[in-house]
Each structure stands twice: as structure tokens, then as C-alpha cells.
Amino acid sequence: MGALAKTPVTALDAFLRQESLQADKTYLIQPLPDGDVVELSWRQVGEQARRMAGYLQSLGFPAGSHIALLSKNCAHWIVADLAIWMAGHVSVPLYPNQTADSIRQVLEHADACAVFIGKLDEWPRMRTGVPQDMPWIGLPLAPDDDDIQAWDALIEANPPLPELVLPVADQLATIVYTSGTTGVPKGVMLSFGSMYLAASNALRLFNISAQDRLLSYLPLSHVAERQFVEIASLLSGQQVYFVNSITTFLEDVRRARPTVFFAAPRVWENFRSYAERKHGSAWVRLQLKLPLLRERMARRLLADMGLDQVRYAVCGSARLTQGLSSWFAERGLLIVEAYGMTENCGYSHLGRPAKIKAGYIGLPNPGVECRLSGAGEVLVRSRTAMLGYYKDPVRTAEVLDDDGFLHTGDLGEIDQEGFLRLVGRAKDTFKTSKGRYVTPVPIEALLLDSPLIEDACVVGRDLPQPLALLRLRDDVQGTEEQLTRQLDALLQQVNASLQRSEQLGCLVIIRDEWSAESGLRTPNLKLKRNVVEASYQGQVNLWLVSGNTVVWQQKSKEKV
Structure with a gap:
């Protein structure tokens, strides 16, 4: 299995230790589209990674070359990352929902000389963004494409790399491109040592051990999933389960029964929407209020979502609303918030379960x-x-x-x-035409606390007063007239808590989709505020002077 570092200082060192200590234990669990599940042991992961590393070295690239990874989360994403490191190279992950233009932009800026291509939903749309003059290496779930070299064939044709290139702590490990909320993504260079330190400290914070189970579904190209799932698992030895597709998400969560779970607010909101649709009867709500029945019913609800084994629930990437936090707390799941950036391996602040302050993330x-x-x-x-x-x-x-x-x-x-x-x-702070500065995020947080609102973007640069562009939740029911009354009440409630210069002139209900495909979100689904503002720049003044407190972008149909 190769040399074993006495004291691990990198994630690759940690993998070698896990491989030595628990070679035959299952490490990665990958569901397949046909319903089967593939399980890879630490020994199997090491064997495949060494063979792929041997192939990479056969290409003759200089040491420290940049190898890209373009794939949705899957077991072999991690295997490929290990192979890149074993061969002495640097991995460059790309988001699996990027456009062809943005893929080409990142590959060219990163000086990538080869690319792993794996599980993707829209490969034909993305294909033109990958230069033909570099090797296209397929992961097992790669699209059917004659130009993509098959993983199994390469593994069979190449012997394991006999001697691994073990990196040192201050060596460049990966270049992670930011999501680009305000322009061209930046390539963040992270060292092996910084990634190791962030993950090892996180293990102590969460008290993670080899007995824990994780579910990987957020993009591994994002620093949070990379650190929280990949690097943490290499250090601690816990099992990692993967999702098959968005349609099987709940089934995949139930299969994994994760013990530590990280999610963005949108995912927690989807869990709540599912539970309320399926378990929203008056009888269930009554049981949750009765002390003798509450705990048993709460446990049943969490089990149905696959969350009953979670002992540490974490929310990151955006603010967790108080209403959503309280809903899960009432059902026995306490969610803490985490804060960090790509530029510091996602390692900065974390909420402490024993001491949570409403509105605050947590301590350093x-x-x-x-x-x-x-x-x-x-x-x-x-x-x-x-x-x-x-x-x-x-x-x-x-x-x-x-x-x-x-x-x-x-x-x-x-x-x-x-x-x-x-x-x-x-x-994001802007100045109105009256010379008043407005910080939009706190106002948006007040709006997002409403169960009606899915997205909010407060704008008002060079306008007499700000206004809010809103998207309603898909499950909101009522006619336009009924919803207008509720939204008008929301506007009055929000404005009552704001200074006069911050008060909203109106709420505008947007019917357009705010998606990554439309260019209004980043690949990791953060809203591109500047793009949203530019998209409606020609209409905001008309909406503001319309005389209506609630404006509908276009005539809506009755919500059912």
C-alpha cells in the first residue's frame, strides 16, 4: 500500500493511514441509476487511485500540473482527487452546472492540462467548453461520448503507481474557483496544510469519528462540501454516502441515515415543505403539542426524512431564518450555523448547540x-x-x-x-437619490422570515426609496387578491421595524425563474444581486411610482 506517514500532515497522508488501519471497511457508497449500489472499501479506493495516478504520470506532465474535475458528486470524484495528488499534481474542481463559456474560462485561466469528466446532467450543453487538446478522462458515471476515455479501461491498462508523490504541508493542493456573484470567478489557492488544519479542527468541534456517516450531495467543487465531506472523511475514516439524483434525494438520505448533516437553508426548507405536505394534519400538530406524545411523533417525522440519527445539524452558505430554525427545534433537531469562505477553507465561525443566540452565527x-x-x-x-x-x-x-x-x-x-x-x-450597500445609505441584507432577512417568500432582493440605488423584488414559494396558496392582502400586511410589518430611510416603497412579485441557467444565480445557487438589479433596471422606477404597495410583475394565475 506504499509508505505510511508517521504523523499525517496532509489529507493524502490521512488516507494512507485509513487505508492501512481499515483496508476492508466500506468507505464510499454510490447508488446507481438502475437501483444498484456500489460500495468501495478503503483498499479498493487506494488501488484504483494508484492505477489512475500511474496513468496521469504516464502523460508526462510536469510536477504540480493542474488537473480539472468536472462532475456531480460521486464516489469516483474523491478517487480521482486522490489520484491527482498521488501523481504529484493539483486538482481544479469545476461546478457541474456551469455553462460552456464559464467552463472554458476556468480551464484556460487555471492552465488545466487534463480533465476528469463524470456524472453530469447536461453534458451536450457543456461539451463545447472543454478544449479538445487535453485528455478527457471519464469517471465510471461519465456521459456516453467517444472522446471520453473510459475509467475501467484506463484502470485495467495501467499498473498501480509504485511510489506515491507525498506532498508537504505548505504545498499547493487545489485551486477552488469562487462562485462569482459579482463577476469573474477567482482561483483560490489552498495548501495541503490549511485544508488539513481546517478539517482536523472541525472534527474536534463536531466530535466526528469513524463511526459517523455523511451524505454527499452539495457540490464537491464548493469548499464547504470539500472540507466537510471529503477531507473530513479522509482524516476521520467515516463512511460517505452519495445521492443518485434530485428525484431520489429523500430515498438516498434514508439509506445513509447520516449522523452529521450539512445543508444550505434551501435544503432545510425543502425538508420542512415535504414534512408539512405529508404530515401536516391537525392530529399530527396536536401530538407535537402534547408533552407525552411530542417526542415520539417528532422522532417519527425525522425518521421519515432520514434525519433521525443526526446528532449534529449544520446550516451554511446563507442565513437560517428563525422560523425554520424553530420548526426543526420543535421536532428535536437543533441546527447550528457555520460561517467561512473559500479563502479560509470555510473555517471561521460555528454555532455551539449548548449556547445558541438568535440572529448570531456563533463563536470563532x-x-x-x-x-x-x-x-x-x-x-x-x-x-x-x-x-x-x-x-x-x-x-x-x-x-x-x-x-x-x-x-x-x-x-x-x-x-x-x-x-x-x-x-x-x-x-451590496447602496445610496438612494436622497443620499441615504441602505444595507439590503437585514431587510431581506425580515422578508424571508415570512412563509410566503422564497427569494428576496432589495434594490434602490439612486431611487427615492428602496423596494423589494420577491419570489413566492411554490406551495403558497391563494388568489392574487388574497395574496396581495397578506403581502401588504407583511410590508407594513417590515417597514414598522425599519428606519424611515430604509422603508420599502413596495413589494414586487417576480414571476421569472431566478436560476443558474438564467444567469441570475451562481453555480452554487447564490443570487447574483448585480445581475438581478440589472435585469429589472428599466422597470423598478415604474413599479415604485405605481401607487401600489404590492405590484405583480405580470398577471398571475390562481395559485392552487
């Missing part, structure tokens, strides 16, 4: 210093910080100061105990 993680700049920007310093932006020393210097503090771009508040509250992005 071990080894993290946090303070506010004079303008209220959150600054953090730790040994998990990036090496810099690839080929961009100017922007690197803008966010990493001489004292080693990372300038997050987030505006925040810190209480006397050190708890952090985020109040918005510095770049």
Missing part, C-alpha cells in the same frame, strides 16, 4: 482571530488562509493584509461574548 473556531474594521467589515486571521488568488497578486493583496487578516467583505457585529452577527455585504 479554535485558532481563529476575528475583529471588525473601522467600517464594520469582518476580518479573520488563522492558519487556514489561502496562499492567494491564482495569477492575481493585486486582488490577493486587497483581501490579505500585511498582518495576515482576511478581509471578508461582510459587514458584521460582535457582541461582548464574541458572537458574530452578519448584517450584509459591504459591496
Whole structure:
């Protein structure tokens, strides 16, 4: 199995240790489209990774070359990542829902010399973005394409790499491209040591061991899933389950019965919507109110969602509304929030289950210093910080100061105990035509607390007063007239809590889809605020002076 590092300092060292200690234990569990499930042991993962590493070395690339990974989450995503490292190269993950243009942009900027292509939903649309002059290496679930080399054939044709290239801690491990909410994605260079430190400290925070189970479904190209699932599992040895598709998500969760679960607010909201559709009867609601029946019913509801074994539930990437947090807490699942950036391996702040403060994320993680700049920007310093932006020393210097503090771009508040509250992005603050500055995120948070609202974007740059563009939840019921009355009441409620200069002139109900495909969201589904504003720039003033407190973008049909 190769040399075993005495004291692991990288994720590859950690993998070699796990492979030695529990070679025949199942590590990765991959469901297939035909209903079968493939299980890979640590020994099998190591064998395949070494053979693929042998193939990569046969290509003759210089040491430290950049190899791209374009695939949805699957077991062989991790195998390929290990192979890239074993061969002495650097992995460059891409989001599996990127456009052809953005794929080409990242591959060219990253100087990628080969690409692994795996499980993808819309390969024909993406294909033209992958240059033909580099090897296309297929993962087992790759699309059917004659130009993609088959994984099994390469594994069979190449012997295992006899001697692995073991990296050192300060060596470049991966280039993770940001989601690009405001423009061209930046290539964040992360070292083996920073990734290892962030994951090892997270294991202690969550008390994770080899007995835990994780479900991988958020993009592994995102730093949170990469650290929380891949790197953490390599260090601790727990099993990783994967999802088959969005239509089998609940079935996959039930199969995994994860013990630690990380999700964005949208996923937690989908769980709640499912439970309310299936278990929303008056009898169930009554049982949840009765002390003698509450615990048993709550356990049944969580089991139906596959969440009954979760002992640590985490929310990240966006704010968790108080209503959603309370709903799960009433059913016995306490969700804590996490905060971090690609630029620090996603390692910054975490809520503590024993002490949760409403509206606050939590305390700094071990080894993290946090303070506010004079303008209220959150600054953090730790040994998990990036090496810099690839080929961009100017922007690197803008966010990493001489004292080693990372300038997050987030505006925040810190209480006397050190708890952090985020109040918005510095770049999102705008000035109205009356010269008043407005920070939109806190206003959007008030709107999103309503069970009616799916998305909110407050705009108002150079307008007399701000207004909110809203998308309603799909399960909202009622006629346009009925919903208008409810939304008008929401507007009055929100405005009553705002300063006069921040009060919204109207709510605009948008019927368009805000999706990654339409260009209004990033590949990891964050809203591109500047693109949304530009999309409706020609209409916002008319909506604002219409005289209506609730404006519908177009005549809506009755909601059923």
C-alpha cells in the first residue's frame, strides 16, 4: 500500500493511514441509476487511485500540473482527487452546472492540462467548453461520448503507481474557483496544510469519528462540501454516502441515515415543505403539542426524512431564518450555523448547540482571530488562509493584509461574548437619490422570515426609496387578491421595524425563474444581486411610482 506517514500532515497522508488501519471497511457508497449500489472499501479506493495516478504520470506532465474535475458528486470524484495528488499534481474542481463559456474560462485561466469528466446532467450543453487538446478522462458515471476515455479501461491498462508523490504541508493542493456573484470567478489557492488544519479542527468541534456517516450531495467543487465531506472523511475514516439524483434525494438520505448533516437553508426548507405536505394534519400538530406524545411523533417525522440519527445539524452558505430554525427545534433537531469562505477553507465561525443566540452565527473556531474594521467589515486571521488568488497578486493583496487578516467583505457585529452577527455585504450597500445609505441584507432577512417568500432582493440605488423584488414559494396558496392582502400586511410589518430611510416603497412579485441557467444565480445557487438589479433596471422606477404597495410583475394565475 506504499509508505505510511508517521504523523499525517496532509489529507493524502490521512488516507494512507485509513487505508492501512481499515483496508476492508466500506468507505464510499454510490447508488446507481438502475437501483444498484456500489460500495468501495478503503483498499479498493487506494488501488484504483494508484492505477489512475500511474496513468496521469504516464502523460508526462510536469510536477504540480493542474488537473480539472468536472462532475456531480460521486464516489469516483474523491478517487480521482486522490489520484491527482498521488501523481504529484493539483486538482481544479469545476461546478457541474456551469455553462460552456464559464467552463472554458476556468480551464484556460487555471492552465488545466487534463480533465476528469463524470456524472453530469447536461453534458451536450457543456461539451463545447472543454478544449479538445487535453485528455478527457471519464469517471465510471461519465456521459456516453467517444472522446471520453473510459475509467475501467484506463484502470485495467495501467499498473498501480509504485511510489506515491507525498506532498508537504505548505504545498499547493487545489485551486477552488469562487462562485462569482459579482463577476469573474477567482482561483483560490489552498495548501495541503490549511485544508488539513481546517478539517482536523472541525472534527474536534463536531466530535466526528469513524463511526459517523455523511451524505454527499452539495457540490464537491464548493469548499464547504470539500472540507466537510471529503477531507473530513479522509482524516476521520467515516463512511460517505452519495445521492443518485434530485428525484431520489429523500430515498438516498434514508439509506445513509447520516449522523452529521450539512445543508444550505434551501435544503432545510425543502425538508420542512415535504414534512408539512405529508404530515401536516391537525392530529399530527396536536401530538407535537402534547408533552407525552411530542417526542415520539417528532422522532417519527425525522425518521421519515432520514434525519433521525443526526446528532449534529449544520446550516451554511446563507442565513437560517428563525422560523425554520424553530420548526426543526420543535421536532428535536437543533441546527447550528457555520460561517467561512473559500479563502479560509470555510473555517471561521460555528454555532455551539449548548449556547445558541438568535440572529448570531456563533463563536470563532479554535485558532481563529476575528475583529471588525473601522467600517464594520469582518476580518479573520488563522492558519487556514489561502496562499492567494491564482495569477492575481493585486486582488490577493486587497483581501490579505500585511498582518495576515482576511478581509471578508461582510459587514458584521460582535457582541461582548464574541458572537458574530452578519448584517450584509459591504459591496451590496447602496445610496438612494436622497443620499441615504441602505444595507439590503437585514431587510431581506425580515422578508424571508415570512412563509410566503422564497427569494428576496432589495434594490434602490439612486431611487427615492428602496423596494423589494420577491419570489413566492411554490406551495403558497391563494388568489392574487388574497395574496396581495397578506403581502401588504407583511410590508407594513417590515417597514414598522425599519428606519424611515430604509422603508420599502413596495413589494414586487417576480414571476421569472431566478436560476443558474438564467444567469441570475451562481453555480452554487447564490443570487447574483448585480445581475438581478440589472435585469429589472428599466422597470423598478415604474413599479415604485405605481401607487401600489404590492405590484405583480405580470398577471398571475390562481395559485392552487
